[in-house]
Amino acid sequence: MAPLQDDHDAVVERFQPTSGRVTGWLTVVLTGVLVVAGVAYVDEGFPLWVVAASLLLGVLAWAAMLRPALWATHEHLVMRNLGETVHIRLAAVEEMAVRQVLAVRAADKRFVSTVVGRTWRKALTSRHRPGGLADSAALAPTEGMHYADFVENRLYDLVDKARSRDGIRAGSEEQLALPDAVRREPAWLPLGLIGACLVLLAVSLFL
Template sequence: MTQHEVEKFAATSGRILGVIALVGVLAIVVIGIVDRDHGFPAAVVTGALVFGVLVWAAMLRPRVWATPEALVLRNMLDTVSIPLAAIDTVVVRQVLAVGVGDSRYVSSAIGHSWRQTIKSNRSSERPSATESYPVFVEDRITRLVEDARARHGIQRFTPEQAALADDVHRALAWPEIGVLVGSLVAFVATLVA
């Protein structure tokens, strides 16, 4: 990768169902606003808003990408940026789990289905990267981590690598948090009114 290149990993589940759910929420909200007399009650409209924000945050917002120096995990209500050279382990089961020192960071954007996880636990052989996109992502991130450590001359499980764990950065998703809190307040207000 060049200095500014970003490698994005496609989410493995939830996109279609998330979009369908948001279309349903939008329909409820529009009907509730346009037809106030015969449409849905205010509690149903605000409840749909809460549900819509949760659908967005849980099913459509999570993403994973890599820059030349960091792995970025955008989750439901936060975004974590992890220096590639600081990563000890990368494992994909039902979620992507990244080990950095004593900490573990997860992302629901990449994962095996529940059925695939059970199947892989029963069999001793791992599916190849050509058979499974989550396995490809695990292998690709592992390779990016190895390349970053080699570039910086850092060995695995050394004090130098452990020091990089201090550079992990977490940023809260304030827009999503604000809209979620606002819609919850509106929902509660419509229930008590």
């Protein structure tokens, strides 16, 4: 019998992107059309460097706008970005805020996710909460709440629960000394594709 999945790795909340998807898909489609057209008409003088540049732009749009994701497990906040996937232990989160992007401080380092964010104007007027959820009822999601507000509230709730479960106080020495506070995994697929496109572009410029 196959072992059951560790409950600590089970996804408890998957957050939806607040922007960038439409632009990302449009860019991928348009660059895809250029690549197909270039391959079809390469014998008629269509520049190879345009094909390579379009392919590179399409890969960058996918990696930067469509690939990023944000979710939480029982133990970690997971940020999948262009070049890496970062696993941040919830109890190790020192500070967190959703502005134009989500910024999280843990293990004395700052990590950013572009998946969730506010508009520039909304970011200026939003209320920053440097501590935990002292009044969770006041911060509970309500009908009509902006999605970025819901994400911030939900993340604070998950962080507070993780701290309570581990007996950790925010800003304490125990929090700073937590083992495996952050784990980073390189995103080899997008990095490899971007590298290959750069090589293809360089070669096409000399042909």
